[in-house]
Amino acid sequence: MFAATKLATRSAFRHNWVRFSSTAAAASSYKLVVVGGGAAGLAVSSTLAQKLGKNEVAVIEPSAVHYQQPLFTFVGGGLKDFSETHRPMGELIDGNAKWIQQAAAEIDPEANTVTLADGSKVSYDYLVVAAGIELNFGGIKGLEQAIGKNGVASNYSPQYVEKTHEFLQNVQGGNALFTMPATPIKCAGAPQKIAYLADEMFREKGIRDKVNVNYYTALGKIFAIDKYANAMNGIAKSRDVNVNLFHDLVEVDGANKKATFKVLGSGPNAGETVTVPYEFLHVTPPMKPFDFIKNSKIANAAGYVDVNQATLQHNKYSNVYSLGDCSSLPTSKTAAAAAAQSHVLKQNLLNQIQGKDVPAVEYNGYTSCPLVTGKHKLVLAEFSGYTGTPHETFFFNQANEHAFSYWLTAEALPSVYWNSMVKGTWKGPSTIRKLTNPANAN
Structure with a gap:
């Protein structure tokens, strides 16, 4: 894989020629370009900017603000303040890297x-695509007109996440609906986490008997991995959360507070639509690859960056890599996955840049989905999205609700995120697991 001396030599010649040519601007060419300043992009660019030196790495990222998105559920549930979720992008991009504040x-x-949004071009020797995934609020009829009012909110958007808690506090009775779309999404557990927090909120207010909590998922299971699906089914049943499988939200009538679902699957009602009145509606929007990726030669048929699932190197273009939500890696799209992926990608890419002919480091599909089920209660799902096998960090059964798992997710991991992950020094819990669960007890 890494016998790329000719490529590296040719690439270095082109790189230096562009830099010193009188007809090219020095700022237009870099050894490495990273598209995206999210968790995955920063984890890669921070490390490689330090390894490669000043102005050898460019980060293409239009946003002036970086959000720690795993905290949005806590904000929507009223457990954390929105101010804890974000920091200026300029404080997080490594000082050795060049920040190009434009969209690709x-x-x-x-x-x-x-090519950037203004039409200018940036050249690279190596490219890492970590652009994330696009929220498609327009993919549901009427949602764009209803979101942020009419009792409709979404924890997936910094623009609407605070509305979740506000609208939940206003509920006095009726139907509270929580949806999960048919498309791949980031943090696949988040659509149901807020349902459990809402249930708890209604109980604390003494109105739970007046509210119907309904979870509608377009999928055929409440969670992809059987061990955790069994746990979540039990929790939903114990909280009287009504789980409706194969129901995909297709329309929101905000003025009349009605939600319409299409029945999927192969059952007797498949293809029919069901309209449900609501007092509160939490929508997980369908998501899709960004057009600049989908329409490029690096995309697969589904529009994601087509990479080898073990090495994260592109299947056709050897100087292109991808990780995180925009990649074709068949595992859940989470920050935990991005951390593990970044460790693999950085080693493989650096070996290629340095011309080392060594075996590739491989990613095993590890991801994690902390499923908040209440204040101080959480199911800590850890598994390989490739095999469906649990990879739990601790010796206790993480499918059980646990206060320690909640503390870890709500208090410890946010600090790890800001102080280690975005700086490129966190590769996930694989090293810790050797000490905390050496026998792989679960």
Whole structure:
């Protein structure tokens, strides 16, 4: 894989020529370009900017603010303040890297260039695509007109996450609906986490008997991994949360507070629609790859960056890598997955840049989904999305609700995120697991 001396030499010649040519601007060419300043992009760019030196790495990221998105559930549930979720992007991008504060508009892997929103081009020797995934509120009829009012909110957007708690506090009775779409999404447990927090909130207010809590998922299971699906089914039943499988939200009538679902699957009602009145509606929007990726030569048929699931190297273009939500890696799209992926990608890419002919480091599909079920209660799902096998860090059964798991997720991991992950020094709990669960007890 890494016998790429000719590529590295040719790439270095082109890189230096562009830098010193009188017809090219020095700021337009870099050894490495990272598209995306989210958790995955920062984890990669921070490390490699330090390894490669000043101005050898560029980060293409239009946003001035970086959000720690795993905290949004806590904000929507009224357990944390929104101010804890974000920091200025300029404080997080490594000082050795060049921040290009624009959106990517086109990727041309044949020419080794990224075209920016203003039409200018950035050349690269190596490219890492970590652009995330796009929230598609327009994919549901009427949602764009209803979101943020009419009792409709979403923890997936910094614009609407605070509305979740506000609207939940206003509920006095009726139907509270929580949805999960048919498309791949980031943090696949989040759509149901807020349902359990809402249930707890209604109980504390003494109105739970007046509210119907309904979870609608377009999928055929409440969670992809059987061990945790069994746990969540039990929790939902014990909290009187009504789980409706194969129901995909297709329309929101905000003015009349009605939600319409299409029945999926192969059952007797497949293809029919069901309209439900609501007092509160939490929507997980469908999600999709960004057009500049989907329309490029680096995308697979589904629009995601087509990479080897073990090495994270592109299946056609050897100087292109991808990780995180925009990649084709068949595992859950979470920050935990991005941390493990970044460790693999950085080793493989650095070995390639340095011309080392060594075996590739491989990613095993590890991901984690902390399923908040109440104040101080959490099911800590850890598994390989490739095999469906649990990879639990601790010796106790993490499918059980546990106060320690809640503390770890709500208090400890946010600090790890800001102080280690975005700085490129956190690779996930694999090392810790050798001490805390050496016998792989679960």
